[in-house]
Amino acid sequence: MIGAESRIDMGICRSHSSLVAKKATAGGASSMAVLQSGTWHWRLPLGLLLLYGLLGASASSSRGAKMDHLQILDGLLRKDYDRRATPTNQFNNATTVICELYIRSFGSISPVKMDYEVDLYLRQKWQDERLKHAEITEALDLNDPNLVKAIWKPEVYFPNAKHAEFQYVTVPNVLVRINPDGGILYMLRLKLTFSCMMDLAKFPLDSQICTMEVASFSKTTEELRLEWKNSNPVIMGKGLRMPQFEIVDIVASDCQESFQIGNYSCLVAEFYLSRSVGFHLVQSYLPTLLIVVISWVSFWMDVDSVPGRTTLGVTTLLAVSSQSSGIQSGLPQVSYIKAIDVWMGTCSAFVFCALLEFTIVNYMWRRLPDVHYKAVAAATAAAAPGAGGLVTPASVNGDAPPSSTKMRRVGSDPSVACAAGMVEVVGMVPCYEAHLPQLSPYREVPIYSKMLARKIDEWSRLGFPLFFATFNLIYWPYYMLA
Numbered sequence: 001m002i003g004a005e006s007r008i009d010m011g012i013c014r015s016h017s018s019l020v021a022k023k024a025t026a027g028g029a030s031s032m033a034v035l036q037s038g039t040w041h042w043r044l045p046l047g048l049l050l051l052y053g054l055l056g057a058s059a060s061s062s063r064g065a066k067m068d069h070l071q072i073l074d075g076l077l078r079k080d081y082d083r084r085a086t087p088t089n090q091f092n093n094a095t096t097v098i099c100e101l102y103i104r105s106f107g108s109i110s111p112v113k114m115d116y117e118v119d120l121y122l123r124q125k126w127q128d129e130r131l132k133h134a135e136i137t138e139a140l141d142l143n144d145p146n147l148v149k150a151i152w153k154p155e156v157y158f159p160n161a162k163h164a165e166f167q168y169v170t171v172p173n174v175l176v177r178i179n180p181d182g183g184i185l186y187m188l189r190l191k192l193t194f195s196c197m198m199d200l201a202k203f204p205l206d207s208q209i210c211t212m213e214v215a216s217f218s219k220t221t222e223e224l225r226l227e228w229k230n231s232n233p234v235i236m237g238k239g240l241r242m243p244q245f246e247i248v249d250i251v252a253s254d255c256q257e258s259f260q261i262g263n264y265s266c267l268v269a270e271f272y273l274s275r276s277v278g279f280h281l282v283q284s285y286l287p288t289l290l291i292v293v294i295s296w297v298s299f300w301m302d303v304d305s306v307p308g309r310t311t312l313g314v315t316t317l318l319a320v321s322s323q324s325s326g327i328q329s330g331l332p333q334v335s336y337i338k339a340i341d342v343w344m345g346t347c348s349a350f351v352f353c354a355l356l357e358f359t360i361v362n363y364m365w366r367r368l369p370d371v372h373y374k375a376v377a378a379a380t381a382a383a384a385p386g387a388g389g390l391v392t393p394a395s396v397n398g399d400a401p402p403s404s405t406k407m408r409r410v411g412s413d414p415s416v417a418c419a420a421g422m423v424e425v426v427g428m429v430p431c432y433e434a435h436l437p438q439l440s441p442y443r444e445v446p447i448y449s450k451m452l453a454r455k456i457d458e459w460s461r462l463g464f465p466l467f468f469a470t471f472n473l474i475y476w477p478y479y480m481l482a
Contacts, residue, residue, distance in 0.1 A: 069136050073178065076131055083152045086223050087128040094222055097154045098125040099214055099267055100229045104237045109210070109245060109273070111203070112332050115162055115195050116210055124154055124186045132182030140178045148176055153186055154224055157217045159257070159266070163193040200331065203338045204280040205479040207248070208273045215257055215266030226265040228252045234269045245273040284327055284340065288347045291319050292468060295354040299461045303365045303453055313355030320348045339479045346471055350464065357460050364453035 086095040102121040109116040131151070142148075158164065166188070167173040173189035196210035212234075216224045233252045249272040257264045295316040298309040324344040331338070 069138070069140055072133050072135055073131070073140065076133060077150050081130055081151075083150060085152065086219070087126065087130060087152060089223070094225045095126055095154070096225050096227055097156075098227055098229055099123070099156075099233070100125075101212070101214075101234045101269060102237070103235065103240065106236070106240060106247075106271075107242050109196070109208075109242070111198055111200060112330065114198055114332070115193050117191070117193050118212070119189070119191050121187055121189050122156075122214075124156070126154065126184055126186075127182055128152065128184050129182045131178055131184070132180070136178075136180045138180065142176045142178070143171065143174055145172055145174065148174055148186075151176070151184070154226075155217045155219060156214055156226070158192060158194070159213045159215050160195050160211060161192050162195050165191040167191065200334055200338050201336055202479050202482075203331065203340055204275055204277055204284070205339050206275055208245070208275070210271045210273060212269040212271070213255075213266055214268075216264045219264075220262035221256065221265050222262075224265060226267050227254070228267055242273075243276075244279065245275055248272040248274050280340075284323070285343065288320055288323055288344065291316050291323070292347050292350050295351045296461070296464050298354060298358055299457050299464070303361055303450075303457070306362060309358045309362075310355075313351070313358055316351045317348070317355060320344070320351050324348065339475075343475065346475075350468055354460075354464065357456065361453045361456050364449050364456065367449045 088095045100123040102123065103118055104121070105117075105119040107117060128151070167190065175185070175187045177185040177187075179185075194210065194212055196208065198206075198208050200206060214226065216226060234250050236247065236250075251270045251272070253268050253270070255266045255268050257266050295313065298312050301309050301312075327340055327344065331340075
């Protein structure tokens with residue numbers, strides 16, 4: 001029993017020792033892991049510090065290199081550099097300058113002043129070997145006005161510019177980029193007002209060609225030659241739109257200006273503009289068309305409605321005249337006829353003819369017969385001095401000539417003549433007019449005159465719209481398609 005118990009105690013001791021040994025092994029492994037993780041935590045900040053140091057060194061080296069490049073450039077400008085001479089002056093060749101236009105805004109096209117305004121970037125490129133240096137390895141972008149004055153630049157101007165402004169907000173809008181190979185990019189921003197000679201013969205259904213010219217001011221073609229960029233020399237800003245025109249095409253070409261002192265290189269950009277007719281359709285054509293149609297309402301009104309038809313005709317005529325005056329106030333006073341003048345003149349003519357038609361119809365409606373006027377003429381002839389200056393009712397009515405027994409000479413008192421039943425033709429107009437309706441039996445208007453007046457109204461109801469439609473069929477194709 002004692003031996004068995006001792007063996008049991010020894011087994012328990014062995015298991016306990018093995019368990020302790022396992023725990024010791026696990027504890028050593030965990031301590032090693034803790035030591036290794038602590039090492040990584042120390043390595044990460046050291047790596048970041050090393051990376052920041054390398055970046056700072058590269059940035060400082062780049063700044064130092066740029067400062068070195070600027071110092072080299074200053075040395076080149078101080079050493080044998082004459083900004084008055086062209087880059088190719090020493091080779092007796094003309095310096096070629098490549099030009100490009102980037103237009104930010106295009107608008108304010110005025111037909112009265114014959115001009116338009118643009119806001120653009122003028123980009124010029126040329127080669128200047130005098131600014132080439134082996135130690136300049138990157139392009140230098142500079143906007144120092146003093147540096148711009150120190151280097152040679154092409155002396156160009158805009159011949160058809162009426163006004164020009166250089167942009168200074170918020171800094172002078174100028175940039176000079178000097179490439180390592182000596183290539184120079186000179187860019188500046190300008191606000192310009194160009195003249196544009198317009199032909200308004202088809203206004204407002206017209207198309208215009210406005211030009212933008214760039215030319216050498218002081219250097220002849222022997223010293224300076226301007227050329228457009230090979231592809232897209234004139235670029236319009238994204239989303240650029242104009243209220244009255246649409247840009248159909250842009251054509252860039254070269255030209256040459258000849259003067260007595262020499263020939264000068266120049267460039268021309270032609271802008272083909274088509275006027276948007278929507279505004280004028282709403283503000284000019286449609287109102288006048290409606291006024292003309294309203295003037296035709298009088299053809300359906302009764303002939304006896306004299307005040308209504310007269311008011312309608314005069315009102316429509318004044319409305320067309322007012323509309324025409326408003327349109328002409330915004331246009332220059334040119335000596336030729338414009339398309340809008342043809343339209344307004346025709347509309348005014350139709351309205352006036354409608355008023356004239358009512359005048360004729362009213363006259364035919366109230367026209368007296370010819371027999372009445374013949375009787376009056378006979379009475380007037382009988383009242384000649386040889387007849388005693390007196391006319392009896394029978395003579396006015398066309399009866400037998402008055403006998404001597406019925407003829408009486410009345411004194412100078414008009415009341416006596418009127419009371420006597422006789423009319424004095426000479427000097428007695430009031431008495432004559434008072435007695436004439438009673439003397440003439442032909443006061444009623446003949447039926448054929450009234451029928452003719454109504455027929456004229458019926459013909460006008462069809463004729464006026466037909467002639468106006470014919471005018472439109474000729475007017476619009478002629479000015480829109482020509």
